[in-house]
Amino acid sequence: MSHAPRLSNVQCLSPSGLHRMAYAEWGDPENPRVLMCVHGLTRCGRDFDVLAQTFASDYRVVCPDVVGRGQSSWLANPAGYVVPQYVADMVTLIARLGVASVDWFGTSMGGLIGMGLAGLPDTPIRNMLLNDVGPHIDAGALTRIGQYVGIPKRFASIDEGADYLWSISSAFGPHTREEWRALSEPLFKADGGGYVLRYDPSIGTAFSGIPPQAIAAGEGMLWASLAAFSGRMLIVRGEQSDLLSRATLEQMLVHAQRARAVEIPGVGHAPTFVHADQIAIARRFFDGHDD
Structure with missing residues (x-):
């Protein structure tokens, strides 16, 4: 099993010009079975390293850094940091991959992007896992996220930065220090004598x-x-x-044509899918064993 992905990027178009969207790719590049894994608001595609490696024997797994995050460009006009632009970028990426359909794993914002794409006529999405997100986002979560997103922070070390991320992300559930360090490291870049988070503060x-x-x-x-x-x-x-209330979840099950739900105990927003029990949930779904 490969422990390092292939890194690439694709050129996308916004009203203010061209930008690059970076992505990490695992598995056989000729495999027509593609799983797209799309991250949350201030995260990046490397969130899915563990999940991607477990799926790489069956799928070509593609994990983009949504524009403004990770290794991707920042937009000239911050007004472009909206779901319709992200959907357009994903269409460009899928065209680059050269496949007619994809399966979709979307965490938080990545799930909103998935919903936006899935609802279009002739959508390329076949099967979709929405990780702790729905059309309605509870006001308390919006307030909580607004307290940290886009606030400039500087850290003396990646460990210090990882501790900060844990302080705002402990709802992700229990993780070992090594697991949390692996989830955190790709989110930082060296800047002067310290480290800063690798996303455009204008997203805030x-x-x-x-x-x-x-x-x-x-x-x-x-x-x-x-x-x-x-x-x-x-x-x-x-x-x-x-962020995703039980009431919204119940409404989603009523509105959707072919949806079912799973609740993960002891975790808030959002499950990271680095542990075997969570990965098994995704595996059963994408393998079609849970109908």
Whole structure:
């Protein structure tokens, strides 16, 4: 089993020009069976290293850094940090991969992007796992995220940075220090004599600057997308999640055509899928053994 992915990037278009979207790729590059793994708001595609390695024998696993994060470009206009732009970028990436369909694993924001793409006519998404996210995001979670996203921070070491990330991410559930270090290290870059987080702080401006009517309109579009998707869907909820409520989950099961749900005990927002029990949930779903 390979322990290092192939790293590449694809050129994408936004209203303010061209940008690069980086991605990590695991498994046989000729395998027509593709699993796209898309991360949360301030994370990056390397979140999925453990999951990707376990799927690489059966899938070509592709883990993009959404624009503005990780190794990808930053947008000239921060107003472009919105789901429709991310969906357009994913369409460009799928075209680069040269496949007609993909399976989708989306954590938090990655799930919103998946819903946006899944609801389009002729969507390339076949099966979709939504990891702790739905069309409606609880207000408390928005407030919590708004308290840290885009706030400039500098750290003397990656270990210090990892400790900070744990302070805002402990709802991810229990992890060993080694596991947390592996999840944290790709999120930092050297800057002067220290380290900073590897994402555009303007994402915070875009996140907090969305007017309530735009949030409501976006939510309505995502509910419609959810209902339009005819593929298999698994909704995973962290039992203690403040972002995906049980009430929203129940609504999703009513709206979706072919959805079922799993709740992971002892975890909030969001399960990381680095542990064997969580990976087994994804494996059963994508292998089609849970119908």
